[in-house]
Amino acid sequence: MEVVTIKDIAKMCGVATSTVSRAINEHSDISPETRARIMEAIEKTGFIPNNSARNLKRTEAKSIAVLVKGITNPLFSHMIRIIEEEIEAQKYTLVLRHVDSKEDEIDVALTLIKEKRLAGLIFMGGEFVHSAGKLEKITVPYIFSTISARPEEVSESTYSSIAVDDRKESKKMVSYLLDNGHRDIAIITNDTLDHSVGQLRMEGYLEAYREHGIAVNKRLIRILSDEYDQYSMMNGYQVTKELLRSKEPFTAIFCIADVLAIGACRALREAGLLIPKDVSVAGFDGIELGDFVSPRLTTIRQPAEQMAHDTVQCLFEVIGGLKEHRHKTYEGELLIKESTKQIAT
Amino acid sequence: MEVVTIKDIAKMCGVATSTVSRAINEHSDISPETRARIMEAIEKTGFIPNNSARNLKRTEAKSIAVLVKGITNPLFSHMIRIIEEEIEAQKYTLVLRHVDSKEDEIDVALTLIKEKRLAGLIFMGGEFVHSAGKLEKITVPYIFSTISARPEEVSESTYSSIAVDDRKESKKMVSYLLDNGHRDIAIITNDTLDHSVGQLRMEGYLEAYREHGIAVNKRLIRILSDEYDQYSMMNGYQVTKELLRSKEPFTAIFCIADVLAIGACRALREAGLLIPKDVSVAGFDGIELGDFVSPRLTTIRQPAEQMAHDTVQCLFEVIGGLKEHRHKTYEGELLIKESTKQIAT
DNA sequence: TTGTACGCGTTATCAT
DNA sequence: ATGATAACGCGTACAA
Numbered sequence: 001m002e003v004v005t006i007k008d009i010a011k012m013c014g015v016a017t018s019t020v021s022r023a024i025n026e027h028s029d030i031s032p033e034t035r036a037r038i039m040e041a042i043e044k045t046g047f048i049p050n051n052s053a054r055n056l057k058r059t060e061a062k063s064i065a066v067l068v069k070g071i072t073n074p075l076f077s078h079m080i081r082i083i084e085e086e087i088e089a090q091k092y093t094l095v096l097r098h099v100d101s102k103e104d105e106i107d108v109a110l111t112l113i114k115e116k117r118l119a120g121l122i123f124m125g126g127e128f129v130h131s132a133g134k135l136e137k138i139t140v141p142y143i144f145s146t147i148s149a150r151p152e153e154v155s156e157s158t159y160s161s162i163a164v165d166d167r168k169e170s171k172k173m174v175s176y177l178l179d180n181g182h183r184d185i186a187i188i189t190n191d192t193l194d195h196s197v198g199q200l201r202m203e204g205y206l207e208a209y210r211e212h213g214i215a216v217n218k219r220l221i222r223i224l225s226d227e228y229d230q231y232s233m234m235n236g237y238q239v240t241k242e243l244l245r246s247k248e249p250f251t252a253i254f255c256i257a258d259v260l261a262i263g264a265c266r267a268l269r270e271a272g273l274l275i276p277k278d279v280s281v282a283g284f285d286g287i288e289l290g291d292f293v294s295p296r297l298t299t300i301r302q303p304a305e306q307m308a309h310d311t312v313q314c315l316f317e318v319i320g321g322l323k324e325h326r327h328k329t330y331e332g333e334l335l336i337k338e339s340t341k342q343i344a345t
Numbered sequence: 346m347e348v349v350t351i352k353d354i355a356k357m358c359g360v361a362t363s364t365v366s367r368a369i370n371e372h373s374d375i376s377p378e379t380r381a382r383i384m385e386a387i388e389k390t391g392f393i394p395n396n397s398a399r400n401l402k403r404t405e406a407k408s409i410a411v412l413v414k415g416i417t418n419p420l421f422s423h424m425i426r427i428i429e430e431e432i433e434a435q436k437y438t439l440v441l442r443h444v445d446s447k448e449d450e451i452d453v454a455l456t457l458i459k460e461k462r463l464a465g466l467i468f469m470g471g472e473f474v475h476s477a478g479k480l481e482k483i484t485v486p487y488i489f490s491t492i493s494a495r496p497e498e499v500s501e502s503t504y505s506s507i508a509v510d511d512r513k514e515s516k517k518m519v520s521y522l523l524d525n526g527h528r529d530i531a532i533i534t535n536d537t538l539d540h541s542v543g544q545l546r547m548e549g550y551l552e553a554y555r556e557h558g559i560a561v562n563k564r565l566i567r568i569l570s571d572e573y574d575q576y577s578m579m580n581g582y583q584v585t586k587e588l589l590r591s592k593e594p595f596t597a598i599f600c601i602a603d604v605l606a607i608g609a610c611r612a613l614r615e616a617g618l619l620i621p622k623d624v625s626v627a628g629f630d631g632i633e634l635g636d637f638v639s640p641r642l643t644t645i646r647q648p649a650e651q652m653a654h655d656t657v658q659c660l661f662e663v664i665g666g667l668k669e670h671r672h673k674t675y676e677g678e679l680l681i682k683e684s685t686k687q688i689a690t
Numbered sequence: 691t692t693g694t695a696c697g698c699g700t701t702a703t704c705a706t
Numbered sequence: 707a708t709g710a711t712a713a714c715g716c717g718t719a720c721a722a
Contacts, residue, residue, distance in 0.1 A: 003459075005698095005699060005700090006699065006700065006701095007699080015708075015709080016708065016709045016710070017699090017700080017701090017709090017710095018700095018701075018702080018703095018708075018709065018710080018711090019707085019708060019709075021700065021701055021702085022701095022707090022708085024700095025701080029707060029708085030707065030708080031707060031708090034707080034708085046455075046459075047459075048456055048459035048460050049460070049699080049700070050401070050459070050460070050462065050698090050699050050700070051397075051460045051461050051462075052396075052397040052398075052400035052401040052406060052461075052462065052698090052699080052700090053397075053401050053698075053699035053700040053701085053714090054397075054699080054700055054701075055397035055700095055714095056395070056397040056398050056401055056698090056699080056700075056701095056713095056714050056715065056716090057699080057700045057701045057702080057713080057714050058700090058701075058714085059714090061397060071422075071426065077416075077422060081416065081443065084443055094441075096439075096441050098426065098429055110391070111393055114348070114391075114392075114393035114395070115393050115394070115395070115396045116396055116397075117395065117396075117397065137391075232633075233633065233634070233637045234633070237637070262637050263637060265637075265639075266636075266637050266639075269639055288577075288578065288579070289578070289634075291611075292578045292582070292607050292608060292610075292611050292638075293637075293638055293639075294610075294611075294614055294638075294639060350714095350715060350716085351715065351716060351717095352715080352716095360692075360693085361692065361693045361694075362693090362715090362716075362717090363692075363693065363694080363695095363716095363717075363718075364691085364692060364693075365716095366716065366717055366718080367691095367692090367717090367718095369716095369717095370717080374691060374692085375691070375692080376691060376692090379691080379692085394715080394716070395714085395715050395716070397714085397715080397716095398698090398714070398715035398716040398717090399715080399716060399717080400698095400716095401697095401698050401699065401700090401714090401715080401716075402697085402698055402715080402716050402717050402718085403698085403716090403717080404698090
């Protein structure tokens with residue numbers, strides 16, 4: 001018996017397929033004995049229902065897609081692992097899709113929804129501004145995770161979001177550096193053209209300077225390269241090398257992701273600079289790795305586990321019709337470690 | 346029109362559904378004009394074929410599962426990304442499944458095969474010894490990637506494998522350390538009870554000692570903790586702390602993965618030891634991170650990109666019936682960086 | 691070259 | 707409590 005189907009089980013037990021189906025899906029209207037007999041046969045034959053057939057029949061397939069832009073960020077890997085577990089626990093299937101920085105995540109989503117009959121969608125990373133027209137085409141519940149979303153023309157009640165206040169947290173870090181005497185703080189961030197968290201964190205940077213009544217040196221604003229993955233040590237490394245070559249003086253570097261900061265550290269070391277003696281380095285995210293480099297990285301910790309958990313929970317609540325769409329903002333934590341220090345003003 | 350199906354397209358164009366199907370699947374027996382008309386309608390309506398229906402119809406669904414044991418190893422993340430791209434390029438779907446260290450990957454595979462009608466399977470990480478009985482139940486082509494597999498009772502012609510010679514590479518590294526005057530080399534590895542690469546790398550360690558005619562100090566063989574992810578910085582950190590507490594003298598540590606080595610470095614630093622002045626540290630894998638820590642990590646580089654590429658290619662060749670199962674072994678590269686040094690004997 | 695009709699494996703809706 | 711049957715959306719053998 002090569003492939004066992006529900007029909008085979010039905011024949012073996014002398015019942016109709018519908019009865020077997022009821023047994024599998026734990027319906028109430030079935031006698032315990034029949035159920036037991038069927039389950040035994042299933043056990044014996046190793047029968048496993050064909051997912052495609054189920055999904056075809058069901059109006060909604062039990063699967064959730066996670067679209068990740070910037071999978072090289074360990075923060076995302078970490079969160080995805082938690083998300084995977086929780087989705088699995090709900091007996092749903094996770095469809096993980098990496099979105100290239102050139103691809104439009106909404107287009108990918110639209111394809112996936114029809115192709116796989118998704119029950120819901122999770123967007124991680126990427127942009128927070130999307131055209132209302134496209135967004136409206138998304139027919140299933142979706143949630144932005146780690147993106148303080150604010151699609152301009154779209155009503156807030158059509159989607160959920162889970163994120164820290166990127167502007168505020170970024171400002172927190174830059175203020176800390178300014179308070180510690182730093183005046184020339186370089187920032188390594190995304191191109192402001194893509195409306196990603198980089199833009200928000202940049203705004204926080206500018207705001208901190210403004211509040212302190214200090215002028216920003218625009219030559220210290222450095223944009224990540226397109227040649228490498230956006231969130232990669234190599235990118236932070238290359239941009240910092242470039243910054244060093246420019247001879248523009250600075251006493252601190254704020255990177256919008258920890259991985260970038262780790263790359264920056266290498267560039268500084270190679271230039272013979274000591275951290276934090278010569279240059280302070282600050283990151284963002286609070287990934288585990290930050291505690292395993294030397295010096296340990298000063299950063300803003302995002303409550304990743306909590307956010308991952310809440311992402312799935314929130315999405316399922318909407319899918320189940322239990323709750324409306326929500327927008328949760330989390331508090332980041334300024335972790336002052338060893339890579340930053342106070343300097344004389 | 347909420348959900349567009351092949352029927353809608355057929356009606357719109359005044360043709361039969363089968364004609365639309367032929368257009369979609371690029372059959373030859375269809376007139377260019379009809380085809381063009383149909384494609385236009387598809388474009389306009391944004392029709393996307395339902396995957397479940399296709400998979401149900403096809404005897405084999407176009408999907409490949411990757412079962413990963415130890416996803417926390419960046420080597421795997423890196424390889425998976427490449428694998429994802431290549432599978433996508435072949436118009437197949439990737440089913441990524443993380444296997445917990447307590448789970449049996451073959452059991453998970455068996456479920457997935459029936460549930461999703463997989464066309465093929467890729468095993469990453471995990472054990473290389475499996476019961477023949479279970480393995481024989483796998484009805485689709487499968488390949489072990491990064492596992493120099495040798496299921497004892499199973500014929501080599503029933504599966505493929507892609508890996509470095511773990512024993513040899515490990516021996517290479519330990520020999521290098523021995524040649525450089527180290528006599529007391531601690532090794533951090535898996536429990537030998539699970540038949541993973543850790544066991545092979547341990548055998549290489551023992552072999553190197555034997556060839557050098559030096560006795561092994563068993564107290565320097567340290568097993569990873571169950572409390573943390575196997576391939577994690579934290580595990581390397583904790584085990585090394587434990588080793589330091591034991592007061593057993595050693596001049597070098599060889600970790601069977603780079604992430605462990607990075608954890609070990611932190612423990613050594615916290616104990617006030619300098620690397621490589623007081624202790625040499627060596628890793629295995631050759632992940633990018635090794636070049637971004639200070640000192641840069643001496644390691645064995647696995648040709649990850651090549652292996653990832655070949656994994657997919659090899660699997661598709663078997664699926665397509667183009668080639669037989671193969672077992673490819675790759676050469677690792679000893680990268681001598683800054684974390685190891687020669688010592689006086 | 692195109693259309694007709696059936697079946698893939700499952701679940702849901704009716705009867706019984 | 708159980709059975710018969712239609713339907714989910716698509717691909718394909720066969721007929722035209």
